[in-house]
Amino acid sequence: MNRTIVVEDAIGETRAALIEDGRVAELHIDRWSARESCAAAGAVYLGRVRRVDGSLNAAFVDLGVGPDGFLPFGKAGRPAGFHEGAAWPVEVTREAHAEKGPTLASVEAEASGDAPRLLTPALPLADRLAARYPDAKGLWADESDIDLDAEIEAALSVTADIPGGGRLIIEKTAALTAIDVDAAGRTAQGGAQKLAADLNRSAAKEAARQIRLRGLGGIVAIDFVHMRDRKARTEVEQALRRTFKRDPARVDVAPMSPFGIVELARQRTGRSLSEILLDDSGAPTVETCALRALHRLEAEGRANRRSRLRLTLALEVSDWLNSHADLWHGALTDRIGPRFDVVARDGAPRETAEVSTA
Known part of the structure; x- marks a missing residue:
């Protein structure tokens, strides 16, 4: 696979695009203002344990910036010496989003001195992407023909074109993201079922790309055009899963319902583009x-x-x-x-x- 990371150090924010085989697959924005107000993924803090919740097998930790972080204990249970008021080193594994604070993990690090305080800042955006995709070529925006402004604007649109015709309508709600597949005048020889199968296969690939591109996480429901043929339905599910194999986030895809709806859950690793902008x-x-x-x-x-x-x-x-x-x-x-x-x-x-x- 041919990958390129394009980075622009703009005033007030750093922006980046990951390009895979000629198409933009991911868009990222790091705002300078967030450095003092949000705990970035990968940063290590000496936090102060604010509250232990036995029913959740977890604790809430004050990082000194943004909302308290959520520290799950996992199967090992509460660590020895862990108590409310203790200074505890943690790493941010998922940034805060909506009304939820960041998710944390315990780490081996310096545990003395004032708390809460930052121990190790997160890597800059370009370095994080280079570590995630070591095979990618790096370019500055002025060395590339990618128009980041246009790509970001398109990724904020409610609609996205499907290659070959048709469009996706993407609407984010508090509970989930709903994606509707619309033929939008697309035609094909072979009748309505052939049209539906071809459209849905293309739509599945583009929906997976758009979900990753926009940084969407949580539950997503895709409403495909109705197909009676079970084999065609299976092919659409497989096209969706194959495309998600490129996505570094964990994605669980459920079988298509009798009504033509596929539900999936994508791991949240940070705020989506719309949540930032x-x-x-x-x-x-x-x-x-x-x-x-x-x-x-x-x-x-x-x-x-x-x-x-x-x-x-x-x-x-x-x-x-x-x-x-x-x-x-x-x-x-x-x-x-x-x-x-x-x-x-x-x-x-x-x-x-x-x-x-x-």
């Missing part, structure tokens, strides 16, 4: 709009190296930038110089980002 209503968060505006300002600054630039934003986005200036102002100044102003326009829509010469 969108708010509860599905609109870009204030931070997402702020960073997109800074990317636009930086691009204009590189293209126009003499003029002073003005970035006009919605008031709430400007307020976010002003309150988080330590995250971006120095980095942007290093890249294009101290020749920009940020101006708020009261009443402007959140996604407003206008760059002009001062």
Whole structure:
């Protein structure tokens, strides 16, 4: 398999794409703001045991950042010397998502000194991906023909095209992610059942790709076009499972129901793209709009190296930038110089980002 990792160190965030055989298979975003507010997967902390829950055979551990982590004891049970208030070294195995804190595992590490505190930070995004895919070639975004902005925007869409025709409709709810297979005008010779079988096989492969691409975890239900033939149904299930073999996350796929629905469970390893970039209503968060505006300002600054630039934003986005200036102002100044102003326009829509010469 031909793999390439494309990385972009943008202002306010690091973005990366894993490309397998010419198609984007994974998209990742590490926000600079999360470094001080979230416990990243792979980081090691000296935590403080806040509560032991015997009914769960687990404990809740204060990491000093974000919500308390969940530490399951497993078959071995509660470790010797483990008690409420104790300082205990743990590694983050799964980042917090929605209302749930991170999942932890006990590790052998320094257990003295103040707690809670960070002992070992998580590897940078590029290094984590290189360790996961050692056979992959690494490229910076400006060395690649991949448009990360376009790929990320497509991965946030409710719909995704199926190769050969048709589309997937992908809707995330609090309980699960529902994916509907829509023929969308696709035609084929051989009748309705032949069309359904061909469409569903293609849809199964694309659904598996989209689930991995978007970082979706938990329960997913895929509603395929109805097929009467048992062999065709089995072929669709097999196509889904084969595609998931490339996915490093654990995926359990249930047999197709009589109604043509396949349920699966994908291991959560972090927040999905939508959880990082969108708010509860599905609109870009204030931070997402702020960073997109800074990317636009930086691009204009590189293209126009003499003029002073003005970035006009919605008031709430400007307020976010002003309150988080330590995250971006120095980095942007290093890249294009101290020749920009940020101006708020009261009443402007959140996604407003206008760059002009001062």
